[in-house]
Amino acid sequence: MKVLVVGGGGREHALCWAIAASPLLTRLWCAPGNAGIAEVAECVPIGAEDIAALVAFAREQAVDLVVCGPEAPLTLGLADACAAAGLRCFGPSQAAARLEGSKAFTREVAEAAGAPGARWKRFEEPAAAKAYIREQGAPIVVKADGLAAGKGVVVAATVAEAEAAVADIMESRVHGAAGATVLVEECLVGEEVSFFALCDGATALPLGTAQDHKRVGDGDTGPNTGGMGAYSPPPVFTEAQQRQTMERIVRPVLAEMARRGAPFRGVLFAGLMITADGPRLIEFNVRFGDPECQALMVRLRSDLLPALLAACDGELAAFDLRWEALHSLVVVMAAQGYPGAYAKGSEIRGLERAAQVPGVQVFHAGTTRREDGALVASGGRVLGIAAAAPTLAEARAAAYAAVDAIDWPGGFCRRDIGWRAL
Numbered sequence: 001m002k003v004l005v006v007g008g009g010g011r012e013h014a015l016c017w018a019i020a021a022s023p024l025l026t027r028l029w030c031a032p033g034n035a036g037i038a039e040v041a042e043c044v045p046i047g048a049e050d051i052a053a054l055v056a057f058a059r060e061q062a063v064d065l066v067v068c069g070p071e072a073p074l075t076l077g078l079a080d081a082c083a084a085a086g087l088r089c090f091g092p093s094q095a096a097a098r099l100e101g102s103k104a105f106t107r108e109v110a111e112a113a114g115a116p117g118a119r120w121k122r123f124e125e126p127a128a129a130k131a132y133i134r135e136q137g138a139p140i141v142v143k144a145d146g147l148a149a150g151k152g153v154v155v156a157a158t159v160a161e162a163e164a165a166v167a168d169i170m171e172s173r174v175h176g177a178a179g180a181t182v183l184v185e186e187c188l189v190g191e192e193v194s195f196f197a198l199c200d201g202a203t204a205l206p207l208g209t210a211q212d213h214k215r216v217g218d219g220d221t222g223p224n225t226g227g228m229g230a231y232s233p234p235p236v237f238t239e240a241q242q243r244q245t246m247e248r249i250v251r252p253v254l255a256e257m258a259r260r261g262a263p264f265r266g267v268l269f270a271g272l273m274i275t276a277d278g279p280r281l282i283e284f285n286v287r288f289g290d291p292e293c294q295a296l297m298v299r300l301r302s303d304l305l306p307a308l309l310a311a312c313d314g315e316l317a318a319f320d321l322r323w324e325a326l327h328s329l330v331v332v333m334a335a336q337g338y339p340g341a342y343a344k345g346s347e348i349r350g351l352e353r354a355a356q357v358p359g360v361q362v363f364h365a366g367t368t369r370r371e372d373g374a375l376v377a378s379g380g381r382v383l384g385i386a387a388a389a390p391t392l393a394e395a396r397a398a399a400y401a402a403v404d405a406i407d408w409p410g411g412f413c414r415r416d417i418g419w420r421a422l
């Protein structure tokens with residue numbers, strides 16, 4: 001089979017790494033890819049949001065499967081364009097991708113499906129949002145309705161902080177058009193968990209769980225990021241809670257989307273809060289998480305490619321997945337200054353030493369090769385150091401041993417990934 005993966009981050013490196021191991025694979029491309037992906041796939045200089053060029057390339061090369069990593073191409077209609085061109089695409093249609101493209105749409109669908117979540121209200125005027133915040137008090141959550149690269153959510157400890165978030169999102173438009181509408185939500189109390197389900201429009205198959213670390217600093221301090229690390233599986237999420245999540249959230253939402261004429265195919269990522277009353281929905285994403293994908297892929301025993309095909313072809317009812325009896329942990333290394341302004345072009349050395357630590361796999365997110373062959377940072381989140389081991393403590397020790405083998409003065413990482421479990 002010939003496969004095209006769309007995207008160029010750590011998630012896409014993990015997907016390419018897993019797909020490259022499939023005996024079904026004959027050729028693998030990634031658009032646009034990165035320096036690490038180039039070691040397992042042929043990188044194509046096409047932007048992830050250039051839908052027309054991606055489809056044209058896939059048709060020219062007679063690609064058997066397009067696998068979309070990021071959310072933006074899906075919300076722009078990549079899967080629909082592939083279908084119109086007679087191409088198979090792993091990922092939801094534009095209509096189904098609204099589950100991530102609009103947080104208000106997610107809340108409406110979840111309510112219609114009876115899925116437990118937070119109390120919420122939608123606002124298109126900042127003054128009304130601020131008045132509601134003053135009425136409700138804090139802590140409270142403020143969300144940009146649209147796509148904001150994982151950074152459009154503020155968990156405000158005070159009313160003043162919540163009002164400032166509304167001003168940033170709606171008045172200063174720090175997230176652009178994504179902030180035209182905001183949601184103000186109840187602040188759920190508990191531990192957050194990322195739950196993934198493989199969906200074919202009618203059937204959902206549990207795909208694993210992870211716990212992400214969103215804030216930039218140790219002890220969950222500082223601003224939100226796209227994710228500074230993850231581990232899988234999180235001990236706070238039990239088998240009983242997984243069954244409850246499937247029965248009360250994932251399957252009812254899948255049925256509601258089908259009822260609306262937008263059946264969901266791909267990966268449904270449920271961000272959950274594990275509360276005293278059980279799992280409650282925070283949000284949906286319509287793709288693998290990043291860095292959660294890296295944590296899942298190093299634990300997956302099954303061939304990923306047939307699973308993706310089964311989701312595309314409506315055959316998940318007769319499918320199952322096998323996992324290694326291992327724990328995994330991913331430490332994200334980011335450029336100094338991230339998630340704010342950061343410098344590009346700093347040289348990274350020592351990845352060969354890092355990769356020699358037993359159980360470690362180094363995934364690239366924002367890297368390029370200079371003409372002299374040197375590896376340099378080209379993004380905010382730059383590397384994902386993943387480790388798998390019999391215990392979470394061993395996985396964490398291996399990941400940080402690999403981090404310490406890397407020579408990159410221009411980078412930093414959190415030193416407490418997995419702290420809630422350990």
